[in-house]
Amino acid sequence: MFNLKEIKPATYLLPKEGGMRVPGIIIATKDLIEEMDMEQPLNQVRNVAHLPGIVGYSIAMPDIHWGYGFPIGGVAAMDAENGVISPGGVGYDINCGVRLAIVPIPFSDLDEKKKKALLDDIYHLVPSGVGQGHKGKSHTLSETDYRHLIEKGAAWSIEKGYGFTQDLAHIESRGVIEGADLSSISPEAMARGRDQLGTVGSGNHFVEIGEIQQLFLPEIAAAWKVEKGLTYVLIHSGSRGFGHQICQDTLNSFVKQGYAEGLPDKQLVAAPIRSKAGERYFSAMAAAANFAFNNRQQILHAVRQAFFNTLKISPEDIFLVYDVCHNIAKFEMHQVDGKLRRLCVHRKGATRAFGPGAEELAPIFQKTGQPVLVPGDMGRASHLMAGLGNPLTWCSSCHGAGRARSRHQSMKAWGTGREAIDYMGTQGVKVMASSYRTIAEEMPDAYKNVDQVVEAVEEAGLANRVARLRPFLVLKG
Amino acid sequence: MSSEENRESKDQRKRLFFGMEIHAPWPPQLPKGRYLDQEHRHLTLAFLGNILYEPLNALLMHFPKIRLSIGHTGYFDACIPLPEKHPRVIAWHAQWLEENNTIANVQNILSDWLISHGYSLDKRPWLPHVTLCREPFSPQEWIDAFTQLPFYTGALHLYESVGNLTYIPIWSYPIHAPFEEIKHVADIAFLIRGKNLEQLYYNAFTALAFKMPALTGFFKRVESFNHLDDVIIALNAIVTKADIEIGTPLKAVSFHGEVHQHKESILEWEMIVDV
Numbered sequence: 001m002f003n004l005k006e007i008k009p010a011t012y013l014l015p016k017e018g019g020m021r022v023p024g025i026i027i028a029t030k031d032l033i034e035e036m037d038m039e040q041p042l043n044q045v046r047n048v049a050h051l052p053g054i055v056g057y058s059i060a061m062p063d064i065h066w067g068y069g070f071p072i073g074g075v076a077a078m079d080a081e082n083g084v085i086s087p088g089g090v091g092y093d094i095n096c097g098v099r100l101a102i103v104p105i106p107f108s109d110l111d112e113k114k115k116k117a118l119l120d121d122i123y124h125l126v127p128s129g130v131g132q133g134h135k136g137k138s139h140t141l142s143e144t145d146y147r148h149l150i151e152k153g154a155a156w157s158i159e160k161g162y163g164f165t166q167d168l169a170h171i172e173s174r175g176v177i178e179g180a181d182l183s184s185i186s187p188e189a190m191a192r193g194r195d196q197l198g199t200v201g202s203g204n205h206f207v208e209i210g211e212i213q214q215l216f217l218p219e220i221a222a223a224w225k226v227e228k229g230l231t232y233v234l235i236h237s238g239s240r241g242f243g244h245q246i247c248q249d250t251l252n253s254f255v256k257q258g259y260a261e262g263l264p265d266k267q268l269v270a271a272p273i274r275s276k277a278g279e280r281y282f283s284a285m286a287a288a289a290n291f292a293f294n295n296r297q298q299i300l301h302a303v304r305q306a307f308f309n310t311l312k313i314s315p316e317d318i319f320l321v322y323d324v325c326h327n328i329a330k331f332e333m334h335q336v337d338g339k340l341r342r343l344c345v346h347r348k349g350a351t352r353a354f355g356p357g358a359e360e361l362a363p364i365f366q367k368t369g370q371p372v373l374v375p376g377d378m379g380r381a382s383h384l385m386a387g388l389g390n391p392l393t394w395c396s397s398c399h400g401a402g403r404a405r406s407r408h409q410s411m412k413a414w415g416t417g418r419e420a421i422d423y424m425g426t427q428g429v430k431v432m433a434s435s436y437r438t439i440a441e442e443m444p445d446a447y448k449n450v451d452q453v454v455e456a457v458e459e460a461g462l463a464n465r466v467a468r469l470r471p472f473l474v475l476k477g
Numbered sequence: 478m479s480s481e482e483n484r485e486s487k488d489q490r491k492r493l494f495f496g497m498e499i500h501a502p503w504p505p506q507l508p509k510g511r512y513l514d515q516e517h518r519h520l521t522l523a524f525l526g527n528i529l530y531e532p533l534n535a536l537l538m539h540f541p542k543i544r545l546s547i548g549h550t551g552y553f554d555a556c557i558p559l560p561e562k563h564p565r566v567i568a569w570h571a572q573w574l575e576e577n578n579t580i581a582n583v584q585n586i587l588s589d590w591l592i593s594h595g596y597s598l599d600k601r602p603w604l605p606h607v608t609l610c611r612e613p614f615s616p617q618e619w620i621d622a623f624t625q626l627p628f629y630t631g632a633l634h635l636y637e638s639v640g641n642l643t644y645i646p647i648w649s650y651p652i653h654a655p656f657e658e659i660k661h662v663a664d665i666a667f668l669i670r671g672k673n674l675e676q677l678y679y680n681a682f683t684a685l686a687f688k689m690p691a692l693t694g695f696f697k698r699v700e701s702f703n704h705l706d707d708v709i710i711a712l713n714a715i716v717t718k719a720d721i722e723i724g725t726p727l728k729a730v731s732f733h734g735e736v737h738q739h740k741e742s743i744l745e746w747e748m749i750v751d752v
Contacts, residue, residue, distance in 0.1 A: 265733075406664055
C-alpha cells in the first residue's frame with residue numbers, strides 16, 4: 001500500500017504522490033516495519049509532505065507513532081522565507097525534552113535503604129502528576145519572573161541558584177531560544193504555568209535513576225565522563241500547562257484565520273513563517289521552550305538536593321551531560337542542493353543530532369558530536385548516543401522507544417496499576433507516582449523495544465550508541 | 478368473578494412504571510444503604526403501580542411519538558433524601574445541560590397519553606431524580622459525600638418492579654447513546670452524536686466529564702455555533718479553565734474530524750482527546 005523502497009541501510013523512501021510536495025523518508029529496520037502498525041503514522045508522513053515550503057523529505061524516525069497532525073517521531077524542514085510553521089509539528093508539550101546527569105558514585109554502592117530514601121526524597125522535592133505545581137507563593141511566577149525567564153532561558157534559574165553556570169554549555173542552544181516575547185502569551189497560558197516550574201507533570205514524564213550498564217564507544221564516553229557502573233539521572237519533562245496553552249491558543253487562532261484550508265488534516269494547520277501569525281507563534285513557542293529549559297534545570301536542582309540530603313553528595317559533583325529538546329521548531333542553516341539555506345526544522349518527537357564539528361556545540365561536543373538522549377521504557381533501558389550530523393534527516397535522530405500501545409490499551413491490560421508496581425518490583429525497579437493509573441499506562445510493554453530503535457538509528461547513520469542505561473528507581477508523573 | 482378468575486387477574490397484575498435508563502460514571506464507593514445496582518438505576522417518568530399488564534401491553538402499539546432519538550445529557554446537582562420529612566430513599570436530582578425541557582416534555586406527553594387511557598398518575602409536579610438507595614441510611618452522610626456527577630439517559634422502558642430493588646425492562650423504546658467511547662490509536666476517542674452543533678457540544682462535554690466528573694463544575698452553556706471548530710474551541714476553553722483551577726488529565730480536544738450526517742438526521746463526530 002505504501003510502496004516503501006529501501007534506498008540505504010534502515011532508510012526507506014515513501015514515494016511522492018497526490019498533493020505531496022516532497023517524498024517521505026522512513027528510518028527503520030525491516031523488522032521494525034513488519035512489527036509496527038504503520039498505516040496511520042505513514043499517512044501522517046504523507047500529510048506533512050503537503051505543507052507549503054517543505055524541503056527535502058517528510059521524515060519519520062524509527063520510534064514513529066500516530067500524533068496530532070504530525071506523527072510523533074516526525075521531522076520536517078521548511079524554507080525560512082517561503083515555508084510555514086506548524087504548531088502541530090512541534091506538539092502540545094513545547095520543548096518536551098530530556099536531560100542526563102551523572103552522579104560520581106557506582107550505583108552498586110546504594111543499598112536498598114538508601115535507594116528508598118533517595119526516591120522518597122525526590123518524590124517529596126519534585127511535584128508530579130496531573131496539574132501538580134509547587135505549593136506556596138515562593139514558587140509562584142510573577143509577570144516579571146515570566147519576562148526574565150523567557151528572555152534568559154535556563155540561565156535565569158541558574159541566576160536564582162538552581163544549578164551552576166557550567167551547566168549551560170551542556171544544554172542544547174545553551175538553554176535559550178532567542179526571540180521569545182511575553183506579549184504573544186495569553187493570560188491563561190501564564191496562569192497554567194504559574195506554579196509549575198520544577199515539576200514533572202503527568203503522562204510519560206519522569207525522573208529516573210539507574211546504572212550505566214554498558215559502553216559501546218568508550219572513548220566518547222570517557223570524554224563525557226560517563227563510566228560503566230556509575231549512577232545516572234535522566235529527567236523527561238517539558239513546558240507543562242504553559243506550553244500546552246500556547247499550542248492551544250495558536251491552533252485556535254490559526255484555524256479561525258483559515259490557515260487549515262486545503263490541508264489534508266486540520267491539526268496540521270500552519271501559517272507562513274514570515275506572516276504576523278507565524279512570527280507570533282514562533283515567539284510564543286520560544287517562550288515555552290525557555291520555560292521548559294528552566295523546568296528541567298529546576299528539576300535537576302531538586303534531584304541534586306535529594307542526593308545531598310540522602311547520600312551527602314555535593315550538588316556540584318553531579319554533572320550535567322546534556323539536555324536535548326525533542327518537540328521544537330528551530331531555525332538552522334543546512335546544505336540544500338549544494339547551497340546553504342536557512343530552514344525552520346520542526347522536530348516533533350525527534351532529537352537534534354549534530355555531528356562532530358558543528359559550530360553551535362560546546363568544544364567538548366565539537367569533537368564527538370552532540371549527545372543524543374533516547375529514553376526507553378522504565379523496565380528495559382535508555383540510551384546515550386552521539387550525533388553524526390546526517391544531512392538526510394537535517395541532523396536529526398529518534399527521541400525514544402515510541403509507543404506500541406495507547407495509554408488506554410495499556411491501562412486496560414494492567415488494571416488498577418497496583419499489580420504493575422508489584423511486577424516492576426520483581427524486575428528490580430522501584431516506581432513511585434502520584435497515581436497508579438500513570439504506572440499502568442507507562443508499563444514497559446506499552447513501548448517498542450528501545451534497543452531495536454537505536455539499532456535502526458545507528459544503521460541509518462544518524463547517531464552512534466555510546467552507552468546503555470538501566471533504570472532502577474523511577475518517579476512517574 | 479369466580480375465585481379462579483380472580484387469581485388469574487391477580488397473576489396478570491404487575492408493578493409497572495415508565496422510566497429511562499441512566500448511565501453515569503458511578504462512584505465505586507458510596508455511603509451505607511440498600512443500593513440499587515447500577516443497571517437498575519433509572520429516571521422514573523410515570524409510575525403506574527399494580528396494574529393489569531395485558532391492556533397496557535396492547536396499548537403500547539400506539540405509544541405516542543416522543544421525538545427523542547438521542548439520549549439527553551445532564552448532571553446530578555444535589556442529593557435529595559425523599560420524602561423530605563421522613564426519608565425512605567436517597568435520590569440524586571437531575572439537572573439537564575440543554576435548556577429545552579426535552580425530557581420534561583416527554584414526561585408530559587407520556588403522562589397525558591396514559592391519563593387519556595384511564596390510568597391514574599401521581600399529581601405532584603414531576604421531580605427528575607434517580608434513586609440510589611433505600612433505608613436504612615444516614616441522610617447526612619449521603620448529603621456530605623455528594624459531588625456533582627454527569628449522566629445521560631438511555632432507552633425508555635416500561636419497567637416491572639419485581640422486588641428486592643430489581644427493575645426489569647419488559648418493553649423498550651430505543652434511543653441512541655449521545656456518545657460512545659471508541660477504539661482509536663489516540664489516547665481517548667469518542668463518537669459524539671447530536672441533532673445540531675449545540676447538542677454535539679453538550680454531548681461531547683458530557684463525554685469528557687465521564688472521564689473527569691469534576692469537569693461538570695466548569696460547564697458553560699452556549700447560545701449557538703456556526704462550525705465544529707467553534708465547538709472544539711469552546712470545549713477547550715472549559716478544559717483550560719479546569720486545568721488552571723484544579724488540574725485535569727484531559728489536555729485538549731483535537732481539531733480532528735468532520736461532522737457526518739447519519740440516518741434519522743443524526744450528526745456524528747469523532748472526537749479525539751489529548752491526555
